[in-house]
Amino acid sequence: QSVLTQPPSVSAAPGQKVTISCSGTNSNIGKNYVSWYQQLPGTAPKLLIYDNDKRPSGIPDRFSASKSGTSATLGITGLQTGDEADYYCGTWDSSLSGVVFGGGTKLTVL
């Protein structure tokens, strides 16, 4: 049981847009920055978003994110088959004194 709650799976057609939610509490998302990671099959995770909504260099602007209260959302536009991956949200939890992750969301591009 993960501290942050994500939908197990989402799907959409190529070229479409999808959103992935991440729900937490006041001790984690509510007071700390959220990061998002992409894990392609068989590879290590890769940072997509940091500080709630900032993209590292090299990450296309098709990827965006936002945070409101105790929830965060990752959005991907112009879906490509290469976007098929597991996506994780993560943040610091002030009560647990540790980093917590969501359970991951598997994106299928139909």
Add this chain to the structure above:
Amino acid sequence: QVQLVQSGAEVKKPGASVKVSCKAPGNTFISHYMHWARQAPGQGLEWMGTMNPSDGSTTYAQKFQGRVTMTRDTSTSTVYMELSSLRSEDTAVYYCARDRGLGFLEWSFDPWGQGTLVTVSS
């Protein structure tokens, strides 16, 4: 392109210990905190702890306190994670990851090492 290079796969018996290494770029080694996380087969990510390579100070996740030890060798720009009293539930891919913050903790991880599979089996 910053790369973290981890040691190879390990097979251990229950009750044993495993030590995984992670080599980072030398020029920025002491400037970024290093984290360890793991991923059991078919499961999500689990954070284990972090180390400040500058002074060797560590913070461990409550779940692993007493069983995990993170160390570093500044002469080779390498960090180590040792997990003791292994059990079958510790079978996982173990990752090192660098914190984005320069001299402080930002709690976002970039980049990640390639991962090290640790299998615990009798």
